[in-house]
Amino acid sequence: MKYKIVKIELKEDNLVVLWLKKVSSNATVMPKIDNLFSDPAKLIEFGKHVSMSYAKAIEELMQFDAYFTIDYDEYNLRDLRVGDIVEIEIKQIEK
Numbered sequence: 571m572k573y574k575i576v577k578i579e580l581k582e583d584n585l586v587v588l589w590l591k592k593v594s595s596n597a598t599v600m601p602k603i604d605n606l607f608s609d610p611a612k613l614i615e616f617g618k619h620v621s622m623s624y625a626k627a628i629e630e631l632m633q634f635d636a637y638f639t640i641d642y643d644e645y646n647l648r649d650l651r652v653g654d655i656v657e658i659e660i661k662q663i664e665k
Contacts, residue, residue, distance in 0.1 A: 573636060575654045578645075586645040592635040593655060 577589035638658065650656070 571659075572655055572657050575650060575652050575656060576634065578650065578652055580642070581639070584642045586640055586642050588638045588640065588645075588650065588656075589634045590636045590638060590656070590658075591633075 572593040573590035574593050575588050576591045579587040579589065581587050636658075
């Protein structure tokens with residue numbers, strides 16, 4: 571699964587917590603500009619959709635999907651930064 575690093579926190583001298591947000595694509599379709607301005611009701615509806623999209627984006631930024639703790643040495647070796655996309659794989663080693 572792919573995640574975007576949204577926050578990095580130094581917990582102890584040798585531990586770093588990565589706060590992650592799942593990467594997803596939410597595509598939206600914009601209506602033709604001629605159709606938008608021809609009807610005031612469509613313009614109002616479009617304004618509502620835009621404001622709801624911004625509100626949803628802000629809400630998503632304030633929440634985290636996961637956090638991951640790693641050693642400071644590994645964090646420093648990988649040169650991780652906020653905004654980087656990382657892939658996390660879960661494998662069963664022993665049963």
